[in-house]
Amino acid sequence: MADAGGCREVAVLSRGAESPEGERHGLWRLAVENPGWTKAVAGQFAMLRPLRFGRELTWARPLSLFGVTPERVEFFIQVAGRGTAHLAAMNPGDRLVMWGPLGRGFAVEPDTPTLLLAGGVGLAPFAPYIAAHPRPDNLRLVFGHRPPLAAYPFAKMAATIQAESFHEEKPGDLDRFTALLRERLADYANGLVLACGPRPFLAAVADMGRAAGARVQVSLENRMACGVGACLGCVEKDAKGELVQTCVRGPVFWARELAAFDGGLETPGSREGCACGN
Amino acid sequence: MRELSVTLAGLHLKNPVITASGTFGYGLEFSRYGDLKALGGICVKGLSLAPRQGNPMPRVAETPCGMLNAIGLQNCGVETFVRDKLPFLPWRDTAVIANLYACDAEEFAELAGVLAAEEGIAALEVNISCPNVRAGGILFGQDPAMAARVTEAVKKRAGIKPVMVKLSPNVTDIAAVARAVEAAGADILSLVNTLSGMSVDVSSRRPRLANVIGGLSGPAIKPVALRCVWQVCRAVDIPVIGMGGIASAEDALEFILVGAHAVQVGTANFLRPDFAFRLVEELPPLLERLGVSSWEEFRGTLKV
Ligand SMILES: Cc1cc2nc3c(=O)[nH]c(=O)nc-3n(C[C@H](O)[C@H](O)[C@H](O)COP(=O)(O)OP(=O)(O)OC[C@H]3O[C@@H](n4cnc5c(N)ncnc54)[C@H](O)[C@@H]3O)c2cc1C
Ligand SMILES: Cc1cc2nc3c(=O)[nH]c(=O)nc-3n(C[C@H](O)[C@H](O)[C@H](O)COP(=O)(O)O)c2cc1C
Ligand code: FES
Numbered sequence: 001m002a003d004a005g006g007c008r009e010v011a012v013l014s015r016g017a018e019s020p021e022g023e024r025h026g027l028w029r030l031a032v033e034n035p036g037w038t039k040a041v042a043g044q045f046a047m048l049r050p051l052r053f054g055r056e057l058t059w060a061r062p063l064s065l066f067g068v069t070p071e072r073v074e075f076f077i078q079v080a081g082r083g084t085a086h087l088a089a090m091n092p093g094d095r096l097v098m099w100g101p102l103g104r105g106f107a108v109e110p111d112t113p114t115l116l117l118a119g120g121v122g123l124a125p126f127a128p129y130i131a132a133h134p135r136p137d138n139l140r141l142v143f144g145h146r147p148p149l150a151a152y153p154f155a156k157m158a159a160t161i162q163a164e165s166f167h168e169e170k171p172g173d174l175d176r177f178t179a180l181l182r183e184r185l186a187d188y189a190n191g192l193v194l195a196c197g198p199r200p201f202l203a204a205v206a207d208m209g210r211a212a213g214a215r216v217q218v219s220l221e222n223r224m225a226c227g228v229g230a231c232l233g234c235v236e237k238d239a240k241g242e243l244v245q246t247c248v249r250g251p252v253f254w255a256r257e258l259a260a261f262d263g264g265l266e267t268p269g270s271r272e273g274c275a276c277g278n
Numbered sequence: 279m280r281e282l283s284v285t286l287a288g289l290h291l292k293n294p295v296i297t298a299s300g301t302f303g304y305g306l307e308f309s310r311y312g313d314l315k316a317l318g319g320i321c322v323k324g325l326s327l328a329p330r331q332g333n334p335m336p337r338v339a340e341t342p343c344g345m346l347n348a349i350g351l352q353n354c355g356v357e358t359f360v361r362d363k364l365p366f367l368p369w370r371d372t373a374v375i376a377n378l379y380a381c382d383a384e385e386f387a388e389l390a391g392v393l394a395a396e397e398g399i400a401a402l403e404v405n406i407s408c409p410n411v412r413a414g415g416i417l418f419g420q421d422p423a424m425a426a427r428v429t430e431a432v433k434k435r436a437g438i439k440p441v442m443v444k445l446s447p448n449v450t451d452i453a454a455v456a457r458a459v460e461a462a463g464a465d466i467l468s469l470v471n472t473l474s475g476m477s478v479d480v481s482s483r484r485p486r487l488a489n490v491i492g493g494l495s496g497p498a499i500k501p502v503a504l505r506c507v508w509q510v511c512r513a514v515d516i517p518v519i520g521m522g523g524i525a526s527a528e529d530a531l532e533f534i535l536v537g538a539h540a541v542q543v544g545t546a547n548f549l550r551p552d553f554a555f556r557l558v559e560e561l562p563p564l565l566e567r568l569g570v571s572s573w574e575e576f577r578g579t580l581k582v
Contacts, residue, residue, distance in 0.1 A: 006311050007552040049550065055343050055497040055525055059548055097550045099311070225338050225345060226548045228311075230303035232323075232349045233338030243331055243352060248307075276408040276417065277472035277493010278300055278324055278351050278379070 007099035008035035009051075012090045013072055018153055025147035026079030027121070028088040031072045032098065040068045042129035043105030043196075043219055043252040047227040048075070050086050050096040057083055062224045062247075064125040064196075065101060073098075076153065078121035102227050103251050106217055110134045112192045115184060115214070116141040117205050119197020123152055125219065126196065136161045142184055144168055144177050144197070182208050189213035194252075206255035210263050216255040222246045236260070279565040282558075284318075284573055286517035286539045287465035289401045289440045291318035291373055294534065294573070295558050298521055298544030299324055299377035299403065299444075300349065301495075302554070304363040308547070312555030319373035321542060322359065324405050326379045327389055329355035339477050339486035344496025344523070345545060346475055348489035351379050351408070356392050364398045373400035375442070378432070382412045387431040394437035402439050404432050406459075407446035407471035407493075419446035419471070422458035429462035442466035442519065445510070447499075448474045452506050453513035460514045467510060468519040468542065470503045496545035497523040504532055511537025511578060525549065527560040531568075537578035 010033040017023040032048075042065065049060035061083045067074035079088050090096070106129055116126045116139060123143055133139055141163035143154055149165050157163060166177045185193065185208050195205040196219040209216035222234040229248040236246050237259040246253075255261040282293035296319035302308060305320040314320065332352030339346045354363070359376075367374050376393045380386040386404065393399050406419035406428055418424045425443070433441050443459045445452060447470040456467055472493025477486040503522020511518050520533030521542035530541045546553045570576045 007550050058340050058343065058345050058496055058545065060550070099551055223336055223338060225340075226301075226551065228303070228551050229307045230301065230551075231338060231347070231548060232300075232332065232352050233336075233347065235332075235335065235337075235352070276351075277347055277474060277491070277495075278349060278405065278407065 007097060009095055009097050010035050012092050012094045012096065014092055015088070015090055017151070019150040021148045022151040025151045026088060027147060027151045028077050028079070029066070029074060029153075030077055030087060030090060031074045032096065034068065034071055034073050035098065037068060037073065037101055040065055040101040040128075041105030042132060043125045044101040044103050045227075045251060046073065046075075046098050046100030046102060047224070048087060048096050048098050050090060050094065052086055052094070053083070057086070059083075059225050060097065060099070060227065061087060062227060064219075066124045066127055067131070068128065076121065076124040076127070099227065103247055104249070106194045106219070106252050107192060108133060109192055110138065112138065113188060114139050114192040114194065115188050117181065117193065117195040117197070118143045119201040120145055122195075122197030122201075122219070123154065123157075124196075126194075127153060127157060129194070130157055130161055140184070142166070142181060144201070178204055181205060185209050185212040185214055191215070193217070195219065203261060206261040207263065209255065217252050218255050218258075218261060219252045220246045220250050279562060279570055279572065281572070282561060284539050286519075287440045289373060289466065291540055292371070293318040293558050293561065294540035295319075295530070295554055295561070296321055296373070296375065296519065296540060296542045297547060297554050298542035299405070300347075301544035301547045304359065305367050305374070306363065308551055311551040315368045315371040316555055316558050317372050318540060318558070319375055319400070320367065321375040321377050321403055322363070323353050324351045324377045324379040325353055325356045325359055325389065326351065327356055327385060327392075329353065329358065334488040336486065336488055337492070339492070341475075341477055341494065342498065344494055344498035345548070346477055346487055346492035346494055347472070348487045348492035350489065353379075356389055360392070360396055364396065367398065369398035369400070374398055375401045375403050377403045377405055377444070379405050379408055382410060383428045383431040386428050387435045390432040390441075391435040394435060394439050399439060401442055401466070402432065402436055403442040403444050403468055404428060405444050405471070407444065407448070417446060417448070419455060420449050422455050425455050426458040426462035429459045429464050433463040440465040442468050444471055445469040445506070446471045447502055447506050447522070453509045456510040456514050460516050464516060466517050466519060467514065468521065469510060470499070470506050470522045473499050473502060495523070497525050499523045500529060504536060507533055507538055508536040508580070527557055527564045530557060530561070531564065531576075534573070534577050535580050537580075539573075539577065
């Protein structure tokens with residue numbers, strides 16, 4: 001039988017932006033009915049497919065859990081294309097198909113100093129992470145963003161833990177942000193570093209984190225069709241050279257477990273491939 | 279209509295809904311979303327003799343009403359499948375169909391030999407929509423003579439297992455391939471595999487798949503698939519399993535109306551992972567509404 005963590009049709013409860021800046025920059029919160037999820041971990045995600053996709057938009061969209069209460073499941077969405085535009089325009093009562101919670105979330109080590117590094121909408125999974133952490137005094141957040149800070153739920157997160165933000169506005173800012181990350185990472189030898197954001201950001205964090213002697217986890221955003229490990233579309237090469245499904249074995253991985261982030265030379269993609277569409 | 283079961287060439291299905299190869303993993307991935315025992319059949323991801331890594335990333339792309347894939351037949355290899363996956367599938371209740379992939383006829387035969395010995399395998403599905411490495415990479419399924427040779431080779435080693443040959447739509451005359459494969463001893467035909475296609479991104483000037491070309495599936499291909507099934511059903515006497523773009527109970531019945539005994543559902547499993555389970559439940563009320571009392575009375579009765 002399909003359990004409570006199966007696939008359900010649920011209604012949207014509310015949608016709203018953090019501020020007028022959020023609206024202007026396409027950053028939205030979406031709350032839907034909780035279909036009975038009891039166990040969810042920060043870093044896990046769900047697949048969401050509005051009924052309005054019809055047959056035109058094929059795949060559901062993967063979104064990190066931003067908050068789970070007995071009544072509602074919340075997401076924080078950045079409009080990136082047609083699917084997220086649909087999602088960010090849903091109104092209370094509109095229906096969508098949702099399955100989850102999926103994948104593996106971030107490690108929680110209450111007594112280890114833990115550095116949270118977020119880029120843009122990669123901030124989303126850290127809201128529930130902070131909320132559930134037993135020792136918020138051991139957490140520190142560095143958040144890099146392009147749209148104005150007010151577009152993000154940063155203030156609420158910064159109220160409970162030590163947090164700083166970095167606004168990337170002009171080309172040279174990226175270097176300054178990288179320098180800031182390196183400086184913070186230096187304090188985390190043997191500490192835990194959790195990163196979520198664009199892939200180049202994750203790669204930089206993995207490199208600098210390794211140099212600093214930190215243990216690093218990264219959350220990947222590979223393209224996903226099924227979210228359940230069946231299509232083999234989302235795979236990533238692990239350090240042993242095996243291709244693993246990021247939707248079930250991730251999306252959160254220890255950086256050292258992945259070929260692209262373990263600091264070794266990346267082995268070129270397999271060439272045994274085949275011309276057919278299977 | 280209460281009795282949904284069908285038997286085709288010795289393959290018994292409790293209902294005509296089979297999940298298509300490559301879209302349902304090894305089956306177990308979906309046990310959280312429905313009762314695997316409720317399905318008519320489960321066709322597993324294409325198996326090769328040795329494990330395969332497949333193609334470079336990205337290997338899937340969304341397209342209007344469908345998707346492209348160039349997974350490159352990544353799989354755990356037949357040995358691991360038989361040892362680690364098959365024992366956990368409910369094969370006494372639901373037909374487990376092994377989908378075979380190989381580079382030449384000899385390898386296909388060897389694979390068939392391995393699987394013929396497995397009690398849990400109900401039938402073999404031969405994927406001939408892949409390149410014949412020995413023949414410079416032309417697809418087995420694009421040449422009636424080559425398709426026939428693979429069929430014969432598999433049939434010889436398949437023992438009592440029904441052999442189903444899966445046809446490619448990327449041909450000029452699909453009925454000709456179907457007839458050649460029937461003459462070579464195939465027990466069942468399944469069709470269609472994906473349509474060859476591609477997608478590009480004008481801003482990056484790159485193809486959306488690392489492999490450049492991939493296979494199109496989903497609702498976008500249903501009219502082509504239906505036409506193929508219609509033509510093949512009229513050309514052969516062996517039973518046919520139809521697929522390509524099925525996304526509702528009505529879609530499934532369209533394939534049966536043009537002559538198919540059963541259907542496979544693929545990309546729709548990505549629309550929602552409980553799709554196949556829901557389809558099984560949606561068939562009886564729809565058949566009721568249409569006043570259908572048995573498959574025999576409905577199958578192949580398209581009025582033209
Ligand atoms: C595990 C995971 C968690 C995520 N969490 C969030 C989140 O909390 N908030 C948020 O705003 N976004 C998140 N994303 C990214 C989000 O899924 C994509 O932005 C979204 O799928 C884009 O769809 P689209 O139709 O708007 O864009 P299009 O570019 O039109 O999409 C075309 C196809 O590519 C896929 N795709 C495009 N960009 C991405 C991407 N960055 N990652 C994965 N697939 C992509 C889409 O799913 C779609 O199938 C997450 C992605 C993953 C894999
Ligand atoms: C991601 C993906 C992987 C596939 N892998 C295989 C495979 O390994 N062997 C095979 O015979 N067909 C494979 N197929 C083809 C499907 O089984 C099916 O023939 C095709 O997708 C058309 O049906 P659909 O439109 O319902 O998906 C694959 C299709 C997809 C989308
Ligand atoms: S999204 Fe299909 S295997 Fe991960």
